[in-house]
Amino acid sequence: MSDIKFSKDHEWVKISGDTAIVGITKHATEMLGDIVFAELPEKGSNIEKDSNVGVVESTKAASDIYTPISGEVIDTNRLIIDDPSKINSDPEGEGWFFKLKVKDPSEMNSLMNKEEYAKFSKESSS
Amino acid sequence: METQKTPLFNLHKKYGAKFVHFAGYKMPIQYKLGIIEEHNLTRSKSGIFDVSHMGQLFIKGNQELIIDLEKIFPINLTKLLINQSKYSFLMNDNGGINDDLIITKLNNGFMIILNALCKENDFQIIKSKLKNKYEMKLRDDLSLIAFQGPEAKHIFEKIILGSSKLKFMHGGEFIYNNQKVYISRSGYTGEDGFEISVSNKIVTSFVEKLIEHGSNLIGLGARDTLRLEAGLCLYGQDINEKTSPIEANLKWAISKSRIDSKYPGSERIKRELKEGVDKLRVGIKPESRVIARESTKIFDEKDNIIGKVTSGTFGPSVKSPIAMGYVSNGHTKSNTKVFLQIRGKKIPANICDMPFYKKNYMKEEANV
Numbered sequence: 290m291s292d293i294k295f296s297k298d299h300e301w302v303k304i305s306g307d308t309a310i311v312g313i314t315k316h317a318t319e320m321l322g323d324i325v326f327a328e329l330p331e332k333g334s335n336i337e338k339d340s341n342v343g344v345v346e347s348t349k350a351a352s353d354i355y356t357p358i359s360g361e362v363i364d365t366n367r368l369i370i371d372d373p374s375k376i377n378s379d380p381e382g383e384g385w386f387f388k389l390k391v392k393d394p395s396e397m398n399s400l401m402n403k404e405e406y407a408k409f410s411k412e413s414s415s
Numbered sequence: 416m417e418t419q420k421t422p423l424f425n426l427h428k429k430y431g432a433k434f435v436h437f438a439g440y441k442m443p444i445q446y447k448l449g450i451i452e453e454h455n456l457t458r459s460k461s462g463i464f465d466v467s468h469m470g471q472l473f474i475k476g477n478q479e480l481i482i483d484l485e486k487i488f489p490i491n492l493t494k495l496l497i498n499q500s501k502y503s504f505l506m507n508d509n510g511g512i513n514d515d516l517i518i519t520k521l522n523n524g525f526m527i528i529l530n531a532l533c534k535e536n537d538f539q540i541i542k543s544k545l546k547n548k549y550e551m552k553l554r555d556d557l558s559l560i561a562f563q564g565p566e567a568k569h570i571f572e573k574i575i576l577g578s579s580k581l582k583f584m585h586g587g588e589f590i591y592n593n594q595k596v597y598i599s600r601s602g603y604t605g606e607d608g609f610e611i612s613v614s615n616k617i618v619t620s621f622v623e624k625l626i627e628h629g630s631n632l633i634g635l636g637a638r639d640t641l642r643l644e645a646g647l648c649l650y651g652q653d654i655n656e657k658t659s660p661i662e663a664n665l666k667w668a669i670s671k672s673r674i675d676s677k678y679p680g681s682e683r684i685k686r687e688l689k690e691g692v693d694k695l696r697v698g699i700k701p702e703s704r705v706i707a708r709e710s711t712k713i714f715d716e717k718d719n720i721i722g723k724v725t726s727g728t729f730g731p732s733v734k735s736p737i738a739m740g741y742v743s744n745g746h747t748k749s750n751t752k753v754f755l756q757i758r759g760k761k762i763p764a765n766i767c768d769m770p771f772y773k774k775n776y777m778k779e780e781a782n783v
Contacts, residue, residue: 325451348450
């Protein structure tokens with residue numbers, strides 16, 4: 290069973306077993322506008338929760354990507370490097386960013402669930 | 416100062432605009448379609464831009480006014496035809512650019528289109544240089560609309576008969592809904608198109624008419640990507656009160672017949688034309704998809720800093736990142752390899768010719 294959580298930096302993370310998939314939320318893509326560039330962490334690197342691991346650029350501005358949980362990067366999404374518009378069209382599906390081998394599953398507890406994030410994103414954009 | 420709104424504010428809202436604060440105005444950065452789609456529509460069909468935040472300065476006068484304005488602007492206004500427009504600058508005594516502008520000769524004087532950010536200051540400078548001799552007014556009862564793209568002339572001819580006969584950088588007075596409008600064939604997108612000065616009272620219905628004919632409102636976001644692809648400067652970013660027109664590679668805008676005459680900054684212009692400049696505005700194309708934003712540092716192959724980026728974005732029509740900036744002498748030639756420092760990395764890039772995007776339209780086609 291997978292469990293989806295959200296960070297205050299507008300990333301989502303889905304955990305299944307000891308693997309996590311990370312991307313940015315639909316709300317984030319709506320704030321950013323058309324995304325034209327994405328930079329992802331390197332495969333094999335170990336990344337720490339809340340550290341800056343990548344960048345997305347829209348026609349308007351650059352925005353840092355933070356990892357919501359710690360772990361080893363086991364895969365990155367080539368598709369969004371070649372066609373960043375996939376992030377806008379399907380942010381929580383085809384537009385995923387990277388996969389992690391999770392270091393500490395309890396880190397998920399500090400993240401928001403769907404309802405909490407919906408409330409948070411509504412408040413932060415008003 | 417309180418944030419101002421243009422007369423089209425409610426129309427922008429109706430069409431789902433997202434707003435930004437720009438030069439003291441609340442302006443639409445994009446509508447529902449988003450910047451890339453709006454950009455592409457302007458290149459493939461047509462787009463409507465609200466640029467009513469810009470200053471529309473009218474100065475009344477005759478022969479004496481021409482002589483007095485030539486003491487301010489480095490162009491030949493004597494030779495300018497009635498209803499003809501030219502790109503020029505308001506310069507300071509140090510040869511820096513206080514504003515870039517479009518000046519048009521009218522039957523009874525001149526119309527000058529100024530940047531929103533500079534208009535009040537420009538007004539005061541010009542007024543004092545003209546020593547209060549002429550009636551001059553920044554018209555806030557008029558809106559300014561740009562209507563751009565390959566379909567613009569066809570749509571516009573249906574709405575305003577004869578408008579498509581205007582030649583590039585020429586204009587005239589037309590009647591729309593029993594109201595006078597001033598139309599010129601010009602723009603800031605690299606596309607054929609028009610700029611229309613129209614009364615605030617009818618501007619909303621005028622723009623809705625263009626929308627009825629299949630055009631779309633386009634925000635400032637796409638205006639920026641369009642002008643950057645066309646290699647055009649944005650005042651405050653690519654040119655400012657310190658840069659000279661020669662450094663900005665805008666030498667063409669200074670009338671040859673005026674080079675030896677006196678106007679603010681003329682000594683610097685003469686000197687730079689003779690001795691050259693230390694830095695020059697150039698086009699820059701990064702080799703990867705990384706975008707070099709404003710203030711990105713530029714290095715040569717030996718890791719010496721040689722300049723900085725003034726504007727950078729992703730060009731939807733050229734389908735790659737593009738930038739412009741200033742580099743020092745010796746690095747300005749097309750295809751010179753440079754490096755851009757972005758987030759701690761050195762990204763390879765090449766100096767290139769501008770515009771990044773070029774269409775064959777204008778002078779010939781404007782004769783249809």
